[in-house]
Amino acid sequence: MKTVIEAHNLSKVFNPETIPVRAINGVDLFVEQGEFTALVGPSGSGKTTLLNMLGGLYKPTTGNILINNVDITKLSENQLIEFRLHNIGFVFQSYNLIPVLSAKENVEFIMLLQKISKEKRETRVANLLREVGLSDKMEVRPSQLSGGQQQRVAVARALASKPQFILADEPTANLDSKSATNLLDIMDKLNRDENITFLFSTHDQRVIERARRVITLVDGRIESDVVIETLEAVT
Amino acid sequence: MIFIIAWRNIWRNKSRSGVLIASIITGICAGIILTGIMMGMYGQRQDDAIRNEVSNFQIHTKEFKTDNDPRFEIQNSESVLNIISEYKEVRALSGRVIAHGMILTAGSSAGVKINGVVPQDEANTRGLNAKITEGSYLERDKHNQILVGEKLAHKMQMKIKSRVVLTFEDIHDNVISASFRVCGFFKTTNPSFDETVVYVSKKNLAELLQTKNEVHEIAVLLKNKEDAESVISRTKKQFPDLLVEDWREIAPEIGLMIDMGAGISKVVIVLILFALAFGIINTMLMAMLERTYEIGMMIALGMNKAKLFMLVVLETVMLVMAGTPFGVLFSYLAVSFFYKHGIDLGQYSKGLESFGMSHIIHPQVSLSQYMQILFLVFITALISSLFPARKALKVDPAESIKK
Structure with missing residues (x-):
């Protein structure tokens, strides 16, 4: 199996010069291609901070993050933006679609940033929206979609850039039970059929039950890391 | 796509954009009509000076011009x-x-x-x-x-x-x-x-x-004032011993008054645009503040700073330019109407007459003046967009998507 994320001795201290808050403390983490991993833990345990660091949104205070053997902690701000565009997909808690664009345009947006040709974009957008069950909502704006539908568009958008992996920060937090299940089914299918790597931060038991690896964070440290399918604790 | 996002963003808050567009229309109208009045006033003064006083150009001997001695x-x-x-x-x-x-x-x-x-x-x-x-x-x-x-x-x-x-x-x-x-x-x-x-x-x-x-003096009135330069140059060549002067040289005080009028109207336009710039900056800063979350998300997804900068600049320029055609149209209609019917400043007639001006003003704005004003409006929009664009570039994606 190919390792897509490799983090060594990660730590993150906020406000180091005033009131230091150690959000992440000495985390080592390896995520392999095709994993469906949940990052769990109580509020304030550092799940979102770790996810943001892995996504290149935060610079770690110490440690390194290698994605496909590229140390993203050494990249400049502009290089990181470019790296994220081509390697990392994001699904945020609050859907985060561009409200003035239709579902189709939202998915197409990221491919436009990647300068993909119109023909390829249109084919891929149609395929992705079909995969998430929104072929009939292509021209609809986010405000006319339900929360679950918006989050499915967000998943399609995350996949549009053909990333190495998708980081999803509490993707089901704002969804009702039916929409959450529907979204999880789609992500599970994408993981199994297309070997797409997902890393979630979540409190949601439904997500945890679907995950095939569960990493528990407490006070910025990994307390446990369990591979569910084999029921094997690796740490 | 950036063009589409920028255009649609303008209409997200219709009342706010509407108020700004209305102020842009008003500002442009005020600037153009004021320019029209000033140029009409001073243009009429120039025409009157040429028609009634000094003609397009005059010829004297150099000595007469200096001494006013009838021998020359x-x-x-x-x-x-x-x-x-x-x-x-x-x-x-x-x-x-x-x-x-x-x-x-x-x-x-x-x-x-x-x-x-x-x-x-x-x-x-x-x-x-x-x-x-x-x-x-x-x-x-x-x-x-x-x-x-x-x-x-x-x-x-x-x-x-x-x-x-x-x-x-x-x-x-x-x-x-x-x-x-x-x-x-x-x-x-x-x-x-x-x-x-x-x-x-x-x-x-x-x-x-x-x-x-x-x-002692030959005064020449031309059919078109636009021909003055070429006719004067030809006359100078033909009569090199004589002093050939255009109306500005003969009556520099009138030229100065006209130049001052044009200068004042430019200053007023700049002041109007300056005030407009604050309105634009305020509106766009509000828009950026409201969209911090969205901007952070776009940066997180991989939108680079140049594109983000371009998005904000485009949005600002498009917002301003959305009002500009109406401003130009309304002011064109107003200037055309008053050019035909005149604006009667009868109550100031004594004061105006002391400057050699008629109390009926026929505003006039040339195409080049319209172009100048449009250019200034565009520059104002461009400069005004820099502040909100800078604000957008400072958005921290991780912090903004926390909300």
């Missing part, structure tokens, strides 16, 4: 007049004999410039016959008739047929006094001109000055 006549002036009258651009021309002296009545006196003219030529160049308010115009070859400005006549309590005495030096430095009878009063738009210039017959004045049959 234009040699072979008849031939010069004939050659210039052949120019196809020339509408009319007038050769004048000129003396500077005093006008005296029984009770008062004043310094005047005495113009000895051929009545018909002067009627053609200055339209003097049409400016008679009382009495009659000069008659050709009729001796000792004098035409005085209405203002001078009132000041010196003259009446039609009053007798006045003109005193001046002839070419031999003898002081000459001659009696004239007032045949009429004239009134131009410039009271100071009316107060200091009198007209008598050219032949009459030439005899008193003892000059040959020559003139």
Whole structure:
């Protein structure tokens, strides 16, 4: 199996010069291609901070993050933006679609940033929206979609850039039970059929039950890391 | 796509954008109409100055221009007049004999410039016959008739047929006094001109000055003022010994007044746009504040800073440009309406007349002025967009998507 994320001795201290808050403390983490991993833990345990660091949104205070053997902690701000565009997909808690664009345009947006040709974009957008069950909502704006539908568009958008992996920060937090299940089914299918790597931060038991690896964070440290399918604790 | 996002973003908050667009329309209208009024005022002053006072250009000897001495006549002036009258651009021309002296009545006196003219030529160049308010115009070859400005006549309590005495030096430095009878009063738009210039017959004045049959001044009125530069240049080449001056050189105070008017209107436009810029910046900063979350998300997804910067600049420029055509259209309609019907500033007529201006203003804005204003509006939008764009670039994606 190919390792897509490799983090060594990660730590993150906020406000180091005033009131230091150690959000992440000495985390080592390896995520392999095709994993469906949940990052769990109580509020304030550092799940979102770790996810943001892995996504290149935060610079770690110490440690390194290698994605496909590229140390993203050494990249400049502009290089990181470019790296994220081509390697990392994001699904945020609050859907985060561009409200003035239709579902189709939202998915197409990221491919436009990647300068993909119109023909390829249109084919891929149609395929992705079909995969998430929104072929009939292509021209609809986010405000006319339900929360679950918006989050499915967000998943399609995350996949549009053909990333190495998708980081999803509490993707089901704002969804009702039916929409959450529907979204999880789609992500599970994408993981199994297309070997797409997902890393979630979540409190949601439904997500945890679907995950095939569960990493528990407490006070910025990994307390446990369990591979569910084999029921094997690796740490 | 950035273009689409920018355009649609404008209409996300319709009332806020609407208010800004309304202020842009108002600002542009105010700027253009004000420019129109200023240019109309000063343009009319320029036209009046050319039509009533100085013509498009004048010819003198260099010595006469310096000394005002009647000895310095234009040699072979008849031939010069004939050659210039052949120019196809020339509408009319007038050769004048000129003396500077005093006008005296029984009770008062004043310094005047005495113009000895051929009545018909002067009627053609200055339209003097049409400016008679009382009495009659000069008659050709009729001796000792004098035409005085209405203002001078009132000041010196003259009446039609009053007798006045003109005193001046002839070419031999003898002081000459001659009696004239007032045949009429004239009134131009410039009271100071009316107060200091009198007209008598050219032949009459030439005899008193003892000059040959020559003139001191040739005033040339053209069909189109746009031809002035080329005709003046041609005349200068043809008569290198003579001093050929355009109206700006002859009456620099009028040129200065017109330039000042144009300058003031530009300053006012810049001030209007400056005020507008604050409105634009405020609106766009509000929009950026509201969309911090969205901007952070776009950066997280991989939108680079150049594209983000471009998005904000485009949005600002498009917002401003959305109002601009309406501003231009409304101001064009207003300027056209008032150009036709005039704006009557009757209550300020005395003040305006003292500057030689009519109280009926016909605003006029040239295409180049419209273009200048549009360019300034565009630049204002561009500069105003820098502040919100800078704000957008400072958004921290991780912090903004935490919300």
